[in-house]
Amino acid sequence: MAQTKRKRRSKHRGNAAGTIQARGRTGRPPSASERKAQSKVDARQRRLNTPPTWKASFTRAGLAAILMFVFLVLTTKKNPIPVAASFALIAMLLYVPAGYYFELMLYRRRMARKAAAAPSRRKEDSR
Numbered sequence: 243m244a245q246t247k248r249k250r251r252s253k254h255r256g257n258a259a260g261t262i263q264a265r266g267r268t269g270r271p272p273s274a275s276e277r278k279a280q281s282k283v284d285a286r287q288r289r290l291n292t293p294p295t296w297k298a299s300f301t302r303a304g305l306a307a308i309l310m311f312v313f314l315v316l317t318t319k320k321n322p323i324p325v326a327a328s329f330a331l332i333a334m335l336l337y338v339p340a341g342y343y344f345e346l347m348l349y350r351r352r353m354a355r356k357a358a359a360a361p362s363r364r365k366e367d368s369r
Contacts, residue, residue: 259287259356290352294345296338303337 272280307330314326 293349294342296342299338299342299345302341303334306337307331307334 310333311326311330314329315322318325
């Protein structure tokens with residue numbers, strides 16, 4: 243009895259974001275642009291999958307406060323330094339917790355969306 247020829251199925255792999263990618267060409271090393279594109283994707287996934295920190299929140303709030311201080315020094319007519327310093331300090335005190343909890347909300351939403359997408363992928367893989 244003759245054996246039938248079945249088409250060879252290509253293998254797929256999943257990445258950290260949960261998408262399934264075809265392997266593409268495996269016979270040659272990736273070019274510099276392909277390596278750069280993949281490292282960009284990896285760096286973005288690494289950045290998005292790390293929880294927020296207070297240090298990053300202080301850094302972001304500090305930059306915003308410095309920009310506000312410079313803007314107010316340049317635009318205020320009477321006593322620019324004390325006025326700008328007080329507003330920058332108040333902004334810093336408000337921006338630190340607001341920025342941290344906003345990033346935390348976004349992080350939790352991303353993780354919940356990722357967790358919700360994971361079971362549906364398992365169902366597709368088991369077919």
